[in-house]
Amino acid sequence: MKIKIGAGILAFFALMAIAGPALIGADPAATSEAGLQGPSAAHWLGTTQTGQDVLVQIVYGARVSLGVGLLSAVIATVLAVAVGLVGGYVGGVVDEVLSVLTNIFLVLPALPLIIVLAGYLPQRGVASVAVVIAVTGWAWGARVMRAQTLSVRRRDFVQAARATGEGPLRIVFFEILPVLLPVIATSFLATVVAAILAEAGLSFLGLADLSTVSWGSMLYFAQNGQALLIGAWWWFIPPGLCIALIGTGLALVNFGIDEIANPRLRTIKVPRKARA
Amino acid sequence: MRFLARRLGFYLLTAWAAVTLNFLIPRLMPGDPVELLVARMKGNVEPAAIDAMRRAFGLSDASLWQQYLDYLGNLARGELGRSITFFPAEVSTVIAESLPWTVGLVGVATLISYLIGTSLGVLLAWKRGTWLDGVLPAATFMHAVPYFWVALALVFVFGVTLQWFPASRAYGLDVMPGLTGEFAGSVAYHAALPAVTIVVASMADRILGMRNVMVTTLGEDYVVMAEAKGLTSRRVMWAYAARNAILPNITSFALSLGFVVGGSVLTEIVFSYPGIGSMLLKGVENEDFPLMQGIFLVISLAVLVANFLADLAYVLLDPRTRQESE
Numbered sequence: 001m002k003i004k005i006g007a008g009i010l011a012f013f014a015l016m017a018i019a020g021p022a023l024i025g026a027d028p029a030a031t032s033e034a035g036l037q038g039p040s041a042a043h044w045l046g047t048t049q050t051g052q053d054v055l056v057q058i059v060y061g062a063r064v065s066l067g068v069g070l071l072s073a074v075i076a077t078v079l080a081v082a083v084g085l086v087g088g089y090v091g092g093v094v095d096e097v098l099s100v101l102t103n104i105f106l107v108l109p110a111l112p113l114i115i116v117l118a119g120y121l122p123q124r125g126v127a128s129v130a131v132v133i134a135v136t137g138w139a140w141g142a143r144v145m146r147a148q149t150l151s152v153r154r155r156d157f158v159q160a161a162r163a164t165g166e167g168p169l170r171i172v173f174f175e176i177l178p179v180l181l182p183v184i185a186t187s188f189l190a191t192v193v194a195a196i197l198a199e200a201g202l203s204f205l206g207l208a209d210l211s212t213v214s215w216g217s218m219l220y221f222a223q224n225g226q227a228l229l230i231g232a233w234w235w236f237i238p239p240g241l242c243i244a245l246i247g248t249g250l251a252l253v254n255f256g257i258d259e260i261a262n263p264r265l266r267t268i269k270v271p272r273k274a275r276a
Numbered sequence: 277m278r279f280l281a282r283r284l285g286f287y288l289l290t291a292w293a294a295v296t297l298n299f300l301i302p303r304l305m306p307g308d309p310v311e312l313l314v315a316r317m318k319g320n321v322e323p324a325a326i327d328a329m330r331r332a333f334g335l336s337d338a339s340l341w342q343q344y345l346d347y348l349g350n351l352a353r354g355e356l357g358r359s360i361t362f363f364p365a366e367v368s369t370v371i372a373e374s375l376p377w378t379v380g381l382v383g384v385a386t387l388i389s390y391l392i393g394t395s396l397g398v399l400l401a402w403k404r405g406t407w408l409d410g411v412l413p414a415a416t417f418m419h420a421v422p423y424f425w426v427a428l429a430l431v432f433v434f435g436v437t438l439q440w441f442p443a444s445r446a447y448g449l450d451v452m453p454g455l456t457g458e459f460a461g462s463v464a465y466h467a468a469l470p471a472v473t474i475v476v477a478s479m480a481d482r483i484l485g486m487r488n489v490m491v492t493t494l495g496e497d498y499v500v501m502a503e504a505k506g507l508t509s510r511r512v513m514w515a516y517a518a519r520n521a522i523l524p525n526i527t528s529f530a531l532s533l534g535f536v537v538g539g540s541v542l543t544e545i546v547f548s549y550p551g552i553g554s555m556l557l558k559g560v561e562n563e564d565f566p567l568m569q570g571i572f573l574v575i576s577l578a579v580l581v582a583n584f585l586a587d588l589a590y591v592l593l594d595p596r597t598r599q600e601s602e
Contacts, residue, residue, distance in 0.1 A: 103286065104293045106531060109579050111538025112556060113297075116572045119560040120305035193420055200422050201542050205557055219425065223546070228432045228443075236432075240425030247420020255416065264491050 002259065006252025013246050017066045020059035028052065028060040028213045039234050046234035049225040057213050058238050064214035065243070068130045069196035075134035076195070077141055077188045081177070084145025089153055089172050099146065105139035114198055118207045129208045133198045141187040148183050152176050186254050193247045200243050215239035279597040283587045287580045294576040298569050299347050303340075325363050356573070357566035361558055367570035370555060375574065377446055378551035381467055382540045385474035390529060393479040397486025397525075398518045401494060402509075411483070418480035423539030427473040427546035434469060441469045444548040470547045477543075478536050485528050490521040523594055530586035534579050541575075 032051035039046045045054035087098035117132045118124060152158060153176065161175045202208045203216025206224075210217050222228075222236040259265045310326060350356075356367035400408055435443030447453065447462040493499065494517050502516045541553030548554060552571055559567035591597045 100286070100289065104290045107287075107290055107534065107580060107583055108294060108297075108576050109534035109537045111535075111541060112572050112575045115541070115556060115560055116301065116568050117305070119563070119565070119568050120301065197420070197422055201424065201538070204422075204424050204542065205545065205560070207560060219428070223428065228428060228436050231432075231436065233432060236425075236428050240422060240428070243425070244417055244421040248417045251416050251419055258488075262488075262492065264495055265488055 001256075002252045003256035006249045006254075006256060009245055009249030010253070013062055013066065013242070013249070016059055017062040020062060024056055024059050026053060026056045028057045038232075045238055046232070048221065048235055049227075049232075054218075054235060054238060057218055058215070058242060060213045061215045061218055061239065062242065064126065064212050065196055065199060065216065066246070068126055068133070068199040068214070069192045069246075071127070072130040072134040072137065072195040072199075073188055073191040075131060076138040076191050077184065079134065079138035080141030080145055080187065080191075081180075081184060083138070083142040085149050085172050085176065085180075087142075088146040088149025089168070089176065095146075098142075102139045102142045102146070105136065106143060108136075110136040110194075111198060111201060114202060115205065115207060118202055124207065124209050126209055126212065129199060129202060130195075133195050133202075137191055137194055137198070141184075141191060144183060144187050145180065148180050149176060152179050182257065186257050189250045189254050193250045196243060196246060200239075215243055277598075280587065280591055283584065287584050291577060291580055294573060294580075295348070295351065296344075298573050299344055301569070302565060322363070325358070325360055356570035359559075359567045360564040361562045361567060367566050370567060371552065371570055371574050374550055374552045374555045377549060378540065378544065378553065379578070381470055381544075381549065381551060382474065382537065384467075385471040385540075386478065386533075386536055388471070389475040389479045390482055392475070393482025394486045394522070394525060396479075397483045398490055398513065398521070400483065400487045401490035401521075402513050402517075404491065412487075415480040415483045418476065419484060421477060421480075422542070423473060423477040424542040424546050426477045427470070427543045430469050430473055431546065442466050443469065446550050467549075470543050470549055473543045473546075474536065474540055477539055478532070481532055482525075482529065486521065486525050489524050490517060493517045493521040496520075519593075523590065526586055526590050526593070530583045533582050533586075537575060537579055 030052065032047070034043070034047055034051050037043060037047045043053050043055065045058065047053055048057070083098050083102060087095040087102075113136050114132055117135070118129065121128050121132070158171060158175055161171050166175070199208065199214065200216035200219070203210070203214050204219045204223070206220050208214070208216065210220065216239070218239040219236055222232070222239075225232075225235070227233075227235040255265075314326065354368055356371070359365050359367050359370050362370055396411070400411060403409075431443040434440045442448070442465065446466050447459060448466070451459050451462045453459055496517075499512060499517050502512045507516075540551075541556060543549070544551045544553035545557050552575065556568065556571045556575075558564065559571060
């Protein structure tokens with residue numbers, strides 16, 4: 001049930017990002033005379049200070065926010081899988097070094113590091129922002145992956161593969177990796193949420209590419225355009241709501257997977273007479 | 277005490293890594309930060325500032341190794357260079373003035389959020405299958421809400437529309453800073469909205485985390501046994517189940533601190549709170565690299581200290597970590 005609702009939310013936003021701009025047709029940057037108007041039939045979510053249509057911006061923003069989120073999550077997950085699998089499988093000194101590195105990145109506060117790194121970027125394009133977020137966001141996945149690899153590598157089928165003379169690379173990528181796919185999937189989804197939030201925060205601070213419309217940059221312009229003081233709630237509520245909804249969708253899918261793994265977490269009615 | 281010694285060793289190593297990372301970032305990122313600054317300011321930088329900046333970074337013709345040693349030496353003396361934004365103020369002075377605000381705000385808010393969130397998690401697990409389960413979807417939603425958006429919403433509702441609470445600054449313009457009740461009251465009044473932001477945005481993680489561990493713990497034999505003995509529900513819930521479930525919760529709490537601090541940086545910026553987060557943004561906006569780096573270093577070290585405190589709490593709560601033999 002949770003997975004279905006979560007997947008539904010995600011599908012909605014994915015569709016919005018892929019087909020939305022073509023469907024809606026309008027230019028998100030196009031300004032008009034009708035500035036700061038509340039929701040109406042012409043502008044379903046009202047307009048910004050410069051008369052841009054908020055709904056059009058939301059639809060185009062989905063592309064950037066989701067794109068950056070997915071791109072950095074892919075990079076971060078590749079890093080996490082590489083570090084976690086190698087450390088967990090090889091063991092010894094290599095594992096010690098990689099574990100310490102992972103734990104260091106786990107403890108260091110990511111957002112301040114992202115802000116500092118972004119401050120040094122000569123130009124802050126979508127791709128470079130995604131890389132910066134990925135560099136700071138792989139550690140949690142690597143830790144989970146290492147723990148899973150450690151438990152899988154002792155299993156019989158891995159021992160058997162080793163006994164038949166398979167090389168370490170083949171064992172890691174063809175024997176262990178497929179078993180870890182569900183874990184990689186949940187870790188990937190969690191990383192997407194973190195990356196979308198990081199991108200939104202960075203854009204909100206004006207530290208990402210402000211010429212492209214993203215949900216974070218919408219909030220940046222709303223804050224700097226005094227949307228709060230003017231009372232233009234339709235300007236800053238939708239972008240944040242979209243971010244939170246995507247996060248909810250991803251989390252629901254993840255919790256659903258958790259509940260399949262650990263049925264105790266489910267929210268079914270449990271008859272409990274003793275606890276009146 | 278082996279546990280604590282090992283953790284302390286790890287934190288020292290991490291502190292060293294943060295310090296070294298701080299040294300490497302300006303050297304690894306594309307472009308020379310000093311030239312970048314001069315170019316962006318279109319030459320409007322005092323030569324003294326450029327010179328101070330080169331020294332702060334230890335950017336000289338000396339070998340990289342020598343630069344690193346110089347940098348460590350400066351750091352040991354507490355010298356973080358001079359700020360460009362507040363030139364000629366020292367970065368350490370700027371940080372010393374803003375850090376207390378952040379530590380006060382984030383510290384109190386995090387404690388409140390931890391206490392409420394964990395208690396709610398315990399309760400939700402205990403009352404599983406009742407109307408309280410309705411909290412779960414809300415918590416799932418709140419878990420993904422950006423801090424700064426919560427801040428914006430609170431400013432809009434309670435700051436601008438209802439005008440119940442001030443929406444910016446750390447104390448009123450009409451109060452003199454000092455050890456007076458009036459000043460303390462003004463500080464608390466101004467901290468209300470930022471603190472609520474951090475509590476609301478960080479609480480969901482604690483609720484969900486504690487509930488999940490607690491639900492698993494409730495299935496343990498010793499809980500069933502305690503119930504069978506006829507102990508009161510309160511006793512079973514808090515002294516048997518929650519007491520054990522809290523341990524993994526502390527670990528996940530410590531790991532989430534970096535995230536909370538990141539969110540607090542954004543929260544401060546929305547409220548123009550004069551803490552270290554607002555300073556970090558000022559630093560980035562003004563290409564004030566020494567200030568940026570000094571603040572990153574201080575935030576990292578603060579998170580490490582907080583993690584170590586969480587470890588201390590763990591040792592207090594879990595006797596197994598106090599055993600000398602393995």
